[in-house]
């Protein structure tokens with residue numbers, strides 16, 4: 246006789262973005278089919294007594310297998326990056342598909358799909374990075390790709406090889422206005438940063454710490470203000486990604502008070518690290534080089550307030566891993582000479598959720614529904630993942646079961662990414678996702694990877710709930 250359910254999760258405390266309540270979850274054919282009391286008749290039952298049952302995390306800001314130029318290699322491919330994400334409680338990640346200059350978006354997508362095919366441990370979907378907005382890219386390719394389910398794209402105001410000027414940003418936003426796609430913006434003023442990098446180097450100030458002083462709050466605040474103004478002029482919603490400080494947050498709050506639809510994102514590095522971490526001996530500061538850079542303790546507190554008060558809708562990792570002690574990583578030959586050549590980005594996809602759970606929920610800064618909203622539900626809503634991010638009948642059975650009593654010390658040796666360090670080494674956390682279920686299949690048990698094979702799938706996306714006005 247076949248059972249009513251393939252899987253029942255029994256006895257746990259469920260949390261959604263609005264509620265916390267005891268219930269069982271019944272799963273069949275990869276979907277949640279019932280939520281209620283005393284569900285019986287399952288091929289397999291998991292006892293979740295004393296644990297929290299949450300939607301699997303969605304990390305909507307992850308870099309995997311991106312080429313980084315000048316012999317630099319990203320430390321994670323799709324296999325190691327999604328494996329690390331899965332063990333950290335995530336069931337979906339949204340990496341970027343980078344358009345290189347001269348390349349069509351279709352060519353770029355063909356490459357990234359080939360890299361991801363058959364080797365992902367979580368479900369995946371791609372944001373596009375538009376670095377070469379030619380008339381044919383904006384006129385034909387991008388609208389066709391939005392219709393095909395690539396419904397978000399990122400533009401950069403910084404990095405010499407990626408930045409768009411204001412005219413190009415306006416034209417790209419216009420495509421979003423016409424198609425309903427969502428634009429994400431990396432807000433830092435490239436010309437101001439170039440000026441400061443040159444000045445630092447001229448003064449012989451070349452150690453990793455100079456990375457932080459060459460990318461000051463004012464450069465981020467100004468670009469945030471400009472991005473929000475450009476979005477207002479075009480009249481499109483916009484995501485301001487990886488916000489690091491209170492002044493940029495204030496720009497978001499002010500634009501919202503004018504009625505602008507804006508999504509704000511912050512990341513663990515802006516809660517847990519400061520610019521002083523870039524001061525490490527023997528170039529160890531390179532381990533913390535990312536953009537925008539970590540700031541001060543006062544800015545960490547500002548970011549916490551943004552998390553508590555709703556300035557931020559999204560908490561993502563911005564996982565962008567490079568090995569440290571490696572000529573193809575942070576300590577490449579030029580990077581040892583000047584901070585200018587240290588690749589930007591740090592790993593964090595596996596510890597994003599435990600850090601926010603421990604520092605946020607366990608320390609009483611946010612409640613469990615807010616945690617769920619910031620780490621799963623809002624990502625699904627903002628980026629059009631209709632069957633993800635919620636525990637509800639009909640949703641994909643993507644579930645993380647958390648033990649709030651599990652204490653760990655973060656050690657890179659225990660993580661599953663391809664880097665050779667963690668910027669969060671030695672941090673104590675309480676709370677860990679001990680069981681992770683993807684599409685109804687148990688992939689992590691007792692905190693250990695038990696997935697027999699990478700079973701994640703590519704997911705096409707709808708238009709953002711924000712852009713569908």
Ligand code: URP
Nearest residue numbers: 431535536563565589590
């Ligand atoms: O330093 C960072 N964040 N590198 C990743 C690329 C980006 O700007 O998000």
Ligand code: ZN
Nearest residue numbers: 255269283284
């Ligand atoms: Zn039960």
Ligand code: ZN
Nearest residue numbers: 431486487536
């Ligand atoms: Zn960025």
Ligand code: ZN
Nearest residue numbers: 306308563565
């Ligand atoms: Zn990023």
